[in-house]
Amino acid sequence: EAQVTQNPRYLITVTGKKLTVTCSQNMNHEYMSWYRQDPGLGLRQIYYSMNVEVTDKGDVPEGYKVSRKEKRNFPLILESPSPNQTSLYFCASSLTGLTDTQYFGPGTRLTVL
Amino acid sequence: AQKITQTQPGMFVQEKEAVTLDCTYDTSDQSYGLFWYKQPSSGEMIFLIYQGSYDEQNATEGRYSLNFQKARKSANLVISASQLGDSAMYFCAMRENTGNQFYFGTGTSLTVIP
Numbered sequence: 408e409a410q411v412t413q414n415p416r417y418l419i420t421v422t423g424k425k426l427t428v429t430c431s432q433n434m435n436h437e438y439m440s441w442y443r444q445d446p447g448l449g450l451r452q453i454y455y456s457m458n459v460e461v462t463d464k465g466d467v468p469e470g471y472k473v474s475r476k477e478k479r480n481f482p483l484i485l486e487s488p489s490p491n492q493t494s495l496y497f498c499a500s501s502l503t504g505l506t507d508t509q510y511f512g513p514g515t516r517l518t519v520l
Numbered sequence: 521a522q523k524i525t526q527t528q529p530g531m532f533v534q535e536k537e538a539v540t541l542d543c544t545y546d547t548s549d550q551s552y553g554l555f556w557y558k559q560p561s562s563g564e565m566i567f568l569i570y571q572g573s574y575d576e577q578n579a580t581e582g583r584y585s586l587n588f589q590k591a592r593k594s595a596n597l598v599i600s601a602s603q604l605g606d607s608a609m610y611f612c613a614m615r616e617n618t619g620n621q622f623y624f625g626t627g628t629s630l631t632v633i634p
Binding site: 442448457465466495497503505506508513514 | 557570572
């Protein structure tokens with residue numbers, strides 16, 4: 408089954424404790440992306456990647472890191488999480504054409520205390 | 521400036537009626553794509569419909585259609601014959617030809633009333 412998987416689905420952590428949210432897709436998509444969703448703000452793009460070893464900042468990259476060492480994986484790293492990073496996070500993947508919709512993972516609910 | 525604007529935070533519609541969800545966009549690209557997604561209360565993001573900037577016809581997918589007015593930079597989603605299962609958040613999004621970002625609006629929460 409074609410899908411984007413994220414782990415963990417739920418995470419409660421404390422300020423400053425490094426964490427990684429994994430994302431993997433099995434559709435051979437070049438494009439992968441991370442979003443955060445906050446009430447009233449919609450989805451905002453954190454980072455995106457056009458292909459292996461190519462990553463770019465989205466609109467809200469501060470406090471986040473990503474890496475794209477393999478085509479299928481695009482982990483999101485929070486080196487020192489803060490409470491303002493409490494949010495719902497989505498990973499998504501797609502082909503790179505204008506007409507290509509993104510396929511979303513199930514989301515990761517992160518709470519930073 | 522916001523790339524995607526959805527001005528209706530919440531909408532109500534009677535079951536079996538049609539409803540229009542508004543979306544305006546801002547781009548200087550001639551070539552771009554517009555998308556609508558549905559997010560039910562369970563949280564997943566579901567792709568509904570796509571409209572390309574060069575498409576002359578309005579996109580349709582079943583009960584969903586897109587009222588595309590290029591000169592006004594609007595891409596409104598029309599849901600015909602609303603069903604209770606249509607109650608959800610709806611997001612408008614855009615992908616530009618230059619740059620590789622996706623831009624989303626703030627969403628519209630639709631409630632279908634029996």
